[in-house]
Amino acid sequence: MFIAIGGIDTLDEKQLLARKEIFGENTLPERKKKRFWEFMVDALSDVTLIVLIVCGILSLILGLTIEKDKTVGWIEGASILVAVLIVVLISSLNDFQKEKQFRELSAIKDDVIVSVTRNFKRMQIPAKELLVGDLLHLSTGDIVTADGLLLKGYDVKVDNSSLTGESEPVEKSPNEDPVIYSGTKILAGYGILLVCAVGVRSQTGIIHRLVSSNASISAQGKKRTSEHKESEPTGESTHLLSEEHKYSSSSSSDVSEPDESVIEGSGSVLQKKLEDLAVRIGYFGMMMAVLTFLILVIRFCIKTYTVRRFDVADLAEFLKFFIVGITVLVVAVPEGLPLAVTIALAFSVKRMLRDKNLVRHLDACETMGSATTICSDKTGTLTTNQMTVAACEFAHVQKDCLQYDKAPLGRTSKDIVEQIASVNSTAEVPAITLLFGEIVIHSVSTIQQVLIEDDGRCEYLGSSTECALLYFLRVHNIDYAKYRKTCEVAKLVTFSSARKRMSTIIYLPQEEIYRVLCKGAGEVVLGRCAFLYREDTGKGPLTPELRDYYQQRIDDYAQKGLRTLTFAYKDLSKETFEARGANTDFVESSLIFMGIVGIKDPVRPEVVNAIKQCQKAGIVVRMVTGDNVLTACTIAKECGILDADYSFFSVMEGPDFRNRVTEADGPFMTALLLSSLLIF
Incomplete structure (x- = not known):
């Protein structure tokens, strides 16, 4: 087939529907929803309510048979039954609403x-x-x-x-x-x-x-264990x-x-304490109910049987005393106490969901009340994750540089494209092809980066950093789809937080060479470059002076709160690639520096006030990010995490932090943990 x-x-739509009918949908059979009457049956299974129902029926029978005034004798029994019905309806409605809440939350959680x-x-x-x-x-x-x-x-x-x-x-x-x-x-x-x-x-x-x-x-198997081994x-x-x-x-x-245990958890500390309190109160209520019944019976017997003998009508009095005792038990036992917390938390979760905050475990609401420190990511949490290329600089002749420092990107002039193209004086290594081609091919390689145009509106799918680069191409009328169709990817070295770079190796059939395109954190890729793109020869030495200059430009971008990316490339012959192409360290060494891009990710407008509220409540907010230290410090100051005159010890990179908090054999040295640390 x-x-x-x-x-x-x-x-077409018919084919999609046919495929759905033949192969099924990507869902599993739902657990059967309990109907409202099933909740009523569950509520009626309570022993106390069953006793009250029996008492109500007996009281109704005695009121209609033994009582002298039968026109009002039925009222007490009927009142008991009506009260039980009201309790059952309210309890069933609460349980029904609770399951509905959990189903809705589970659907959102799995969406x-x-x-x-x-x-x-x-x-x-x-x-x-x-x-x-x-x-x-x-x-x-x-x-x-x-x-x-x-x-x-x-x-x-x-x-x-x-x-x-x-x-x-x-x-x-x-x-x-x-x-x-x-x-x-x-x-x-x-x-x-x-x-x-x-x-x-x-x-x-x-x-x-x-x-x-x-x-x-x-x-x-509970019935036939031995037969089905x-x-x-x-x-x-x-x-x-x-x-x-x-x-x-x-x-x-x-x-x-909708597994309630996944959302509700195994029960918070408060719920467990309330359940324990409810049990203790229940025991006390049972003792008081028995004591009340005995006191009423003894009092009635002393008062009545010292005067006359037992009469069948006295059974109605004893039944009333029993009902009073049961009533005391019902009133005293707070079986809804733990449930009240669960329902309150469930409604709180719904309220928080309106603020785009999905709480998967109800007890997290209680746990967060004891939080003293919040470690927050930067990108997408403190910032909007809507990135745009705000600045860029590309290698020019010798020490001269093409500088572009305008934001937002929408105001970019097309002159920059012409200026970048003017760097290319040879058809052998065109700068604009290298630069734009590198952006496109890298976005292709990561697979999830796409820019879709729909009615003139741009929709971004995938990494916001990659989408910012693709939009950068779109502004300069570069057709990235053309590069995707023509490039032949030979190898990809993926990005990781440890490497802070990624490389793509493509094959150029016309020149019969392999080209390494490297992109990553500014200082990391710059450190692996040994050459600089030149107009006349295609490359020249990256002198210490030039290296210091570009490192300063990276620091300047970082101090402005920009995420810096450095682009570099390297050509390999077929023989070299076949012999040493698997050696990642060799492939990513002695690169030719192409340029720097600074990407702006604005801080969320509500973040500053939220951090102030946390600090006012005594909660320390820390930033944990893989970005450049200077970029992170700038964003942290903008958010209010760091003061303008922050100390050196407030900022720490990952390796330094791990060295400080761990010994050689691994256990944490909590004595070295400083409350003012901002972790990177």
Whole structure:
């Protein structure tokens, strides 16, 4: 059977619907919703209410048979039954609303957005709308939401611990091991996955069925344990089942059951204390109820039977005393005390959701009340994550530089393109091709970077840094799609927080050479450059004076709060690439410096006031970021985390921090932790 691939074949609406009917949707069977009357049945299962119902019925019977005035004798029994009905309705309504809240929160929690290519278009859709044949774009940190084959990938490493229990990363490649299962996590690299199985047919669905069937077998096994020993799961299956909880909690494709335990947690400290208090009060209430009943009975017996003998009508009095005792018990037992906290927290979560703050565990609301320190990321948390190229500088003849220091980018003049192009005097190594081509090819290599135009409006998909560079090309009328179609990627060395750079090696068939394009943190890439692009020869030595100059420019950008990126390149012959292309250190050494780009990421307008409120409450706010130290300090001062006259000890880089807080054998040295540290 031939299956059209959504990314490279055009599919109309009927074909998409047919595919959904044949292969299913990317959802799992939902747990059956409890109806309102089922909550009423659960509420009526309370022993106290059952006793009250029995007492109400007996009181009603006695009132209609033994009481002298039968016209009003039924009122007490009917009142008890009506009171029980009201309690049951209120309790059922609370439980019904609570489950509804948890279902809504669970749906939001599992509403994962994925990036796919369908009908030649790159788009972002909910994971539950994935269909077989779609091209799913994966990047570092993603949870795979469907089973599929890796069609294209660079240094892809997958965490299969949710399936196999093995913590070691597994390398995936299109040729050797292309199968990737749902629920696994992408630890490194980038790739495009052809979706082959979704929903109940995916690995998530298989485990879901195993667990469901195992639960049914366990329920039946209580009656027929000895007869069904041979039907127990094998060791491998048992291991899969034991991993299901961890799997379901980490897999973003499991959008079926709103597991209250995931959202509500195992109970906060306050809830546990309230439950313990409710039990203690319940014991005390039971003692008082029994004592009240005994006192009333003894008092009635002394007062009545010293005068006359027992009469059948006295049973009604004893029943009244019993009802009074039960009433005392019902009033004294605060069974709704822990529930009140849960309901209050659930409604608080809904309120916070309006502020774009999803709380996955209710007890987190209580825990955060005890927080003394907040360690916050910078990009996207303290800043808007809407980046634009605000400044750039490219190598010119000898020490001269082309400077561009205007923001926002929308005001950019096209003259800069002509000036950059004027650097190129040879057809052999055109500067504008190198620079713009490097931006495009890098964005292609990371796979998730796309810029879509829709009715003149730009929509960004993927890394905001890469999108800022693509928009930079768009402003200068550079067709990045052309580069994507023509370039042949031979190798990609992915970005990591430790390396702070990435490199792409492309093959140029006309020149029969391989070109290394490197992009990364300003000071890191500059440190690996040995040459500078020159107009006459294509490259010249990067002298210490020039290196100091460009390092100063990087620092200047950083002090303005700009994220700096340095671009460099290097050409390799076919023989050199075949012999030493696998050596990353060699490939990324002796590079030719091309230029610097400064990217602006504005601080969120509400951040300054929020940090002031935290500091007023005695909470220390720290910034944790992988950016340049000077850039981070500028943003920290802008946010109010650092004062204008901050000390040297307020800023620390990762290696220094780890050296200070750990000994040689590993344990933390808490005595060295300073309360004023700003961690990088």
